[in-house]
Amino acid sequence: MSALIWFRNDLRVIDNESVYNSTKNHNSVIAYYNFNPKKFEETKWGFKKTERFRAQFLIESVSQLRNELLKLNISLIVDHDSNYFLLNELIKNRKIKDIYLQKEWTQEEILEEKFIESLNEIKFHYNYGQFLFNPNDLNHNINQTPEIFSNFRKNCEKNINVRPILPKPSILDKNNLFNKNYVIPDLKKLGLKKIDHDDRSAFIFLGGTKEGEKRIDDYFWKTNHLSNYKLTRNGLVGKYYSSRLSTWLSNGSLSSKMIYWKVREYEKEIKKNQSTYWLIFELIWRDFFKYISIKHGNKIFHTQGILNKEYKWNQNMKLIQAWCNGKTKHEFINSNMNELNKSGWMSNRGRQNVASYFAKDLKINWIIGAAYFESMLIDYDVHSNYGNWMYVSGVGNDPRDRKFDINWQAERYDPQKKYQKLWSN
Ligand SMILES: Cc1cc2nc3c(=O)[nH]c(=O)nc-3n(C[C@H](O)[C@H](O)[C@H](O)COP(=O)(O)OP(=O)(O)OC[C@H]3O[C@@H](n4cnc5c(N)ncnc54)[C@H](O)[C@@H]3O)c2cc1C
Incomplete structure (x- = not known):
């Protein structure tokens, strides 16, 4: 029986539990991503919910994800519809019972899931791939997450091991592929203006896992800026004062674990100092806000x-x-x-x-x-x-x-x- 990977903020093939587990458990797997038009609408404040910079980055990320999935013989079905008509049709036509997806807990994502669940008999297989410290490894209930960052950090550092990177996912049979090619919308289709690159920006962000890995390579090994990160991280001008990895992390082209284990590798091979620790320290801040948001739900809005x-x-x-x-x-x-x-x-x-x-x-x-x-x-x-x-x-x-x-x-x-x-x- 076919399974489906529903991609949202986890746009990578490496170290992605949904990809790893679905290809391990099923012979036939399809993947789905929706550029939900609601995410590009105008808000009540008069600006778009997603402007062109992130939209362009997303387009590039999804496009690279599609290529990486093809190497596993998995087709990515790309949608652009707030009613999820295509997803429902896929579930019905392909008799899908298992959907693999990253756990989200904020209201828009939960509503999407509830809507699909209300129309189909399916089982969601969730994972906590967006975390550095997996909530399943906590020694306390999420609701007891400390409100003070340093207490949270010390507890995680002392009691939780960062999990290793997942092994490479299995390559499925070629028959698994769809014949149809689904078009990835461009900025115009999403109702956004084109980007005129401003030469004053020291950095050009390109979406996709490979680009994120290139940045790690450049910031860590090629230039050794990681070794000075703690001294430069409050900078304002230039390409190297901070890692800029937040962009790939935000849509999941990179996982926090991937960065963590690269820092550890760098510490073994090149240098271990306060700066290398500090990048991990900042990744723990990222986790902290995720834990706080799970604990307090919609109060954060x-x-x-x-x-x-x-x-x-x-x-x-x-x-x-x-x-x-x-x-x-x-x-x-x-x-x-x-x-x-x-x-x-x-x-x-x-x-x-x-x-x-x-x-x-x-x-x-x-x-x-x-x-x-x-x-x-x-x-x-x-x-x-x-x-x-x-x-x-x-x-x-x-x-x-x-x-x-x-x-x-x-x-x-x-x-x-x-x-x-x-x-x-
Ligand atoms: C008002 C405000 C809004 C912010 N909004 C976002 C946001 O939408 N998305 C986002 O990723 N970050 C946000 N941050 C946090 C932080 O500014 C960015 O993560 C950071 O500037 C990204 O640059 P970098 O990747 O070069 O960070 P680096 O300094 O290289 O840090 C490495 C990584 O640590 C994490 N990190 C660093 N600082 C923080 C922090 N304060 N909180 C959480 N994680 C952190 C990021 O994942 C970052 O990529 C916000 C901060 C403020 C004050």
């Missing part, structure tokens, strides 16, 4: 956040537009927003500053800022984005509830105004 804290937020459209368009009174904020708008990228230092300015200086409902990031960021990840926004806005996991002094930050991290001059418009 509520203005009061996981602390249920009421502030007096405003929704001044003029201020919101000025922030989005890089037209505030702070050059440092504007340059970061300009970079985001022209390239889909912003450094971690930039993100902290513009978010703090939005929520703590302008006192605008942080949900709107988070939604704008969701639209624009090439590496948008629901848990990291809403988790960090809550953290910075005083409704999340920051025990000190800090506010950034924007002038001080600009002085400290961009003393010669190199960055501000670069992205002045």
